[in-house]
Amino acid sequence: MGCHRFRRGVEALGGNGAAMIRRLEILISGRVRERAVRCQRILHAALLCLGISLLTPAGAAQDLSREQMQGLDEQVQEIKSDVLSIAAELDNLEEQLLYPSNTQLAVFVSIAEGDEFRLDSVQVSIDGEVVAHHIYSFKELDALQNGGVQRIYTGNVPTGAHQLDVAIAGKSSGGHDFSTADSFSFSKDIEPKLVGITLAGPGSGSSIQLGDW
Amino acid sequence: MAAVLARTLVVGLTMCMVAGAAVGGDLKDLxxxxxxxxxxxxQYFEAIARLDAEMALHDSVDEPQLDTLWHHVGDAKFFVGDFELRYRMHLRAGRAMQAVLEGDVDDEVRNEAAFRLARIYFQKDQPEDALRTLTRIEGPVPDAIKDDLEFLRANVYMAMGRPSDAVETLVPLQGSQDLKGFTAYNLGIALLQAGQQQEALHQLDKAGQLRTSDQGTLAIRDKSNLVLGTLQFESADFGPAQHSLDRVRLEGPYSNLALLRAGWADVSAENFERAVVPWSILAKRDSTDAAVQEAILALPYAYSRLNVYGRAAVLYGRAVETFGNELNKVNASIKSIREGKFLKALVREEIRQDKDWVIRLRSLPETPETYYLMALMASHDFQTALQNYLDLEDLRKKLVAWQHGFDAFDDLIRLRRQYYEPLLPGIDSQFRELDAKIRLRLEQREHLDQRIQAMLIAPRPDLLATADERLVSMRISELETRLQTADPEDIQLQNRIDRLRGVQTWTLETEYHERLTEAYKHLQELNSDIDVLTAQYQSFVRTRQAAVHSFEGYDIPIKRLRTRVADATQRLNLLMARQGHMLETVAVRELVARRDLLDSYQNQARYAFAESFDRAAKMQASEEQG
Structure with missing residues (x-):
């Protein structure tokens, strides 16, 4: 039964029967042996390259002109530099146009050092109006836990006293859901106002703290 | 060669630098x-932009020690260089570090800058420059970079073909916890390069048995075992080679190669039955992988050597079919790439959100252009070209968004102008009236202040007379005038007038200090009112200015930015086209090479199938006869 299946396979491959197969037999066993030898040769070459090229298959890409690659790479670096410079000028313009210093308010969020609770979301309201609601990705949360600070809101408020409400939701390090909210007062003067909110999980006293910067 | 070393050996170094980058316990600058x-x-573009802006602001203030960045400025200078390096801006990163080196800074700071600059040179495949920079390091080195510095020095020695120096540098580093695995592996490689074969094997064996749960260290452990197994295989120590290769994790990044090599080690030891095990596992894996393809061909070979020709023939038949399918895939990939679909697929946003985007991209059924992306990613040139292309695509999106943003700015300014311009003349007119009144009152207050100050030196009771008293005084003066022209007999009347004036003078003189105190108090009260008035006045002036500033003075900056963005977009598009072309060229060349290999595999499988089939048929015939 199996033999018939093999024959059908040969026919499918365009074989011409046993004579051809016998003729090829010698060739093939030689080729497979050759393959083993070639493999050894490859391994030998790899060893000469400190074992590193074992993990980096030799590719035709290496034929590409090194200068050509470097030239393009330098041009890419130049344009990155140009775009960064444009970004700086644009940021400056945006700040003047959209958030002049006498009304500018920026709210930042950070996580207390060493706190490992999982922050899911933060909602910020100013004078009763929701101005920001953010749901955190793993990368964002990781960045916060590593000491990064997120600017969650930039806007404008008149000078004087204001109310800031912060609501957070997340999971404690023990895996329990928790949510909490707190309310703070702050005063806006003629300089830009920076408000820093430091968050912590349950069991660490106050979960939401307002910092003055 | 140095480039290969740079990207491979520096892994441990850069990983360690990332870990501590964002930790800031006492943050002063938001x-x-x-x-x-x-x-x-x-997101290094955003990080560099933010840090650049903060540092420019810090440099521009008169008293930088009062600025919040003052507490972090040392770290900020290094971080900006680090971020630039990670954003593949070696030129700028190098300049940033050079600036620190040439500045008036402490030895520790200068040494850290030298270390970072050397690292940049090393990554740019300039080990000689890297070593020259490292030799400039003298005096104290920050504890945090001590091990990294020596690790880099060892890598530089290896890249320069000085393995013995590398060995000397790496031996004391073996206790470093942060570089665990990397130092062990690199020492093995350095010993090997120095011709100390036995010591190298021993060291790689140690590196291959490290206990760790860290993914990076686990990967380097696998790599150690793979290299060790390969070395042992080369020395015909097939048993130990098998043992070392068996230690490579089945799910790790080197498992395919390890399984393949394990099979060949068995074959070389004439242990075909054992070779079947790793190759059987490998042959079932993703058939676009080169090691898997080789295993698909090698597995039936092992069966044929075991005289299991029937099984071998079946597997050769499958191999022919698999290679045929793979050839179709490769051809489809090449065709798709040549049609320009490859670049479009690479920049698909929904794919790039995923950290395993390369794997996801490959698995999409409608993207034949990316079937072999994983294989392509193994090429350093391809990776560099791809990362540059993706960076350019991100920049292009930013530029497009900014260009649209300018229209919004124009609209905003136009609306503000429409609103404020008609209002301002009326407001200004009212303000001028109010301003005149305010100025008058301020002058009056100033006058009163001067009077009081003068009275402290030269008392003037008459100036503190009440309104009624002033009226009475005027009336008395008037009566006096009339009496002078009247009858001289009216002396009695004159006496009465003198008495009245005397009473008034008495009151003014005796109440002078009390009245002066009262007047001073009133002036203070007036000051508070004046302060409120001044604050309102200034607030009005600021608001008035803000209203004008909200639409005046933006035309030139916006026009300039529009031009800059347009120019940058034009240059970027040109560069993207060239970079894209390079990517396509690299990809097609890689795939053509793979196609040739597959073609050769398919031919071998086809011939071997025929051979196995023939032998199986003979065997069956002899069994039937027997």
């Missing part, structure tokens, strides 16, 4: 913290 937040997520 925007600095924001830069770290972006950097930690790999």
């Amino acid at each position: 925007y600095y913290g924001e830069a770290l937040y972006y950097a930690d997520q790999g």
